[in-house]
Amino acid sequence: MGDTTPAPDEEPRPAQEGPELSATSLAALDLARAELDLAERFVVIVGDTEDAVDLAPALAEVWPTAHLRLMTKNQPPRERRPDDLRLTPVASVPDIFNALAAGPAPDVIIELGGDRGYAGHGAFGATFLSLRDGGAYLKVDLAGEVAAASADDADDSLWQWLGRSLGDQHQPPRLTGELDKQGLVRTLGEAISGVTIRDGSAVVHKRGEHLMKVNNLLHRPDGEHRVEQTVVRRCGEGSASTIAGEPAHEFEVTSPVWVNDAEAGVRLRDRYLVRELAAREYLGAVCAPRGVVTMGGLFLPESSMQPLVRPWFNRGTQDAGPDYAVFPRVSGPVPTLPGSYYHLDNEFPGHYGHVTTQDLSRLWAWDAAVERDPDVRVLLSPPTGHQEPHDYQLRLLEAFGIERDRVTVLREPARVERLVSATLGLQNHYFASPVCTPVWERIRDALVPEAEGSTPERVFVGRNETRRRCLNGDEVERRFVEAGFTVVHPETLDIAEQIRVFSGARAVAGYAGSSMFTMAYATGDTHWIVIGSRSYTATTEHLLATLHRQPIDYFFADPEVEQPAGGFAPEAYFSDYTFNFERDGADLDALLARL
Template sequence: MTGALRRGLLSGKRRLRNAKRHDERPSAPARTLQQVAARLKAGPASGLRPLWPQLEQHLARTGTPDVVVLLLGGQEAATAATWGTRLPDTRVHAFVRKPVDDDSSAALPANVTVHVARRLADRLAVLSVIDRPELFIDASRVTNDTQSSLRHLFFFLRDGGTYLIAKLSRVEPADPDPGARRTIARILQRVAVVRTMTAEARPLGKTVDGPLVDAVAAMDLGDGHVWLRKQGEQLLKLREWEVDEVLTARHGTTWGRVLEETPSSTFTALGEVHAHGEGPIASGRRTFELPAMRLRAYDRPTVSSRQVATYGDYVLPDTWRHPNQGTLHHRCLVYDTAYMAEYRAERRPTTRRELDGSFYYFDTELPDHFGHITTDVLGRYWGWVEAVRQRPGVRPLLSVLTGRTGMTPFQRAIFTALGVDPDAAEYIQPDEAVVVQELLAATPAFENPYYVHPLMADVWRTLGENLPDRPPPVASARIFVSRRRTGKRECTNTEEVEAYFEAAGFAIVYPEDYAYPDQRALFAQADVIAGFGGSGMFSMMFAPHARVVIIAGNSYRAANEELIAAANGNEIHYFWGRSLVQNDTERYSATAFRSDFTFDLAAYDAELRAVLRR
């Protein structure tokens, strides 16, 4: 989330304390909103007066809500006071654009909290630390802010909650944003159209406002206003930098604690990159911004298959492969907004169990995947060492794929070499949610393509030293790591490239043909390691002395090899071929990333010879 959201957290704690004061006072006799407004001399009450009867009918039908959120204009203290007086057992949060004067603030009921929240980020800061509302009323002017609020804040409602946009009648001539109402109208039109379709007829894939449309259970369009009823339980995404403050603001100390922390820092690569041709990785030594490294202990979180960890209605940062970034995606979750997610229907757990004891989170979004286990999972090993010190008897926790009963042989070899007993592991089955008594989880030290922590060099050294010592399956100081046909990132002239390197004295190898200890021996013996970019190259981690040559298409934006070289000190050369699908923007394109490429040997011959002859 934005810096403004983070800055709002501390004030959010104070607002929560104020909002809960009503629990200590007796309930007042019920009056209608109209009667309360008249008694308080609330004036126009934010233009809601025409809707008082409908709002009373809504309250009579749904019962007294626990939480109501009002999005108002100006000061509007009188409107907030009206709601707080009418619903003395409800926590009322009012978003206003200008500070409320001292007299008006002092007159507010104890169950009302007024937040000066001019921007969407300010409202998100509050909503992230309060209980989910059953009723959200947008009584502000219709501007682009209205559509932003609908698109983002609607998802904060509880399942079955109601969202009222109170001002849709017309756009004033002086309105600075006359297109806003029409935009809201288009959103509502999509809701109306899609709701009439069968599930089979609905658009497939990503559509504009698709998650919002799917979350609307019912819509009632009135004269200048619209009622929307929400369905489903969406979860708030948390990043590494905000999780501790958000959970503490909402739950106090009951969520858990930080067991170990090292401050953020910078790290300049020990190995130098030499780029040949135009590609996403440039020459030089990158300086990485390293996040604070934290080991946390969560009390009774819920985990499900493929690295989904939640606490209440939050998605914990330990779910994400890139928990320090602003955009968070996961294969098991629908990307509703930048802030909200929900389970995909086919990934929603169907069973639930409790798990006693302390467990360390070694899970991955892609169980059994060699590349992700040797980067994402190894990147969290540092926390295991501290977890064992503080929690003797802690056990590893990870997912198992359908049909499997335990780890793959290579993962078992890795865990054994690092002192993590595979036989002590607890496995999350594909269909279950597991409530863990205590879950220990660590900030990753390796986050492709963003950073690598220098401590990873020690992890790789420890791993290599403790794998069984075997002779290399192919004896050669110069190896070329090739790729078999997989349907993605294939070099269209692979045979030509292999022949070129073979003529230069390289043994052509396929690391996946060998057991993991043999792969270590294969790479550790080499003085020069060349090959096609990808997970086959990752065992270069066992050869910090080697010169490395990567051949890849220029749409290949992964930087795993660069990160390994940065921590280990390898001299690394990138030779960029041309991907068949170009990625000409800053945004990630899966199609471009996976596309095949052609490598022009003739164009690079002189540069290759200069690198290889040394």
């Protein structure tokens, strides 16, 4: 744990006479004096209001240069409020997490306990990784934690976490697998550098730096503003600012939608909330390939392809549980990219479906970024295993008006002098904003004249994939060919020809997935028919068709692996499936006859 003895000129002074401390506060003070040096440190006190208000002045007397912050459930009486201490009301563990994010990373967290459902219950697991490298977590009354550890509702106690993370031989026998998900237990084990237990209390020392995921803020009515506010409070005035935005609004589906399975069709909503969109400029953001955007130890929502989903993770980082991640390893100093950059990256760089629906759906604020800085450049990372973007990506950007020499390829982490990052205009399962339409239209209108040949009126989009296969696809495609459809495989076509085919056809059918996403460029009254597994829960085709006010018919087929009731399984999501002709053949034939 290292030597924590104060330097001679920082010798802690005895606390002056004042209000008599409670047993809890006195224990915290004694343990801090014995094990820690709080001089010049950022110290957060979490817990019972009375205890915290008593402890803060005592700590300030011993370490007058410590930066103290109190987080309590209730405001103390006015006469008890410390004049020179920052006090943040917090009603829950998520409130504590958000308050920690909106301030300097703490060097020390002192948990005084109190109401277990508020501070003791879950506080350690939710906040320990917010500490700086070399920080410490001080917990008073470990005996109370041990006693509670065998209770049915005590899975988040400090004692349980230490047992899970370190394999303590004294761990209580009852463990649940739920909290092991996404690497939190593993990460805690790696991050704990030492534990001192003294007089019934504990100090847990931390090593390593961890990113705090702040996408939970988006679930609040003013979520985009809260993200900006949180960054500013942590990184300083001017570190984040909004340069463009779109207000939230309700979108009502007015085009016809038909489904063969009413239960599966529930996911295709007839109205949805288009969330507020914001384009923010960050000063000094640190980015990494696969869409990673961070500021001051905060893992920003722009890093996620589904920022409204909790918990989320990004494949460009090591996940560390629902609220934390570990930045990619770097050797040596992180280089700086001078100038302004527009972030146009995702977790699957170069993947056609993600480029079309995610990267391009961020371009709604490009013109505002150019107005702010005419020399702004695009920042994106290359596809896995490549050093450069795919040619079709650069052609899409050129069609939009961004020349190739304006694209910077991010191959390693870098600090960006000025980064503009815009909210995704399309978020699968949630919404598609009308701001995306002009982006796709601009690209379509520039590329279609380049395409050669005629466009079939009826198109069936084939799928050459090794997963999510339609096991009786030959029979499905035969039915469509007999009805006058031409089978095409988009991946064999030039990008301009792909867009021409989708924008010129009167009816387009195909298997659910990215092969169908060129429908983003559609125009006119195209009728869409989607065939896909009932376990494939994505709704992108529905969002695109209804955004364009075009009719769409869904045939949900029978998967080899069903989604668990009330849950989600990747093996079900990617499951092969079979079109049920006995159940749905007559409806399909009737639809084809009407077109």
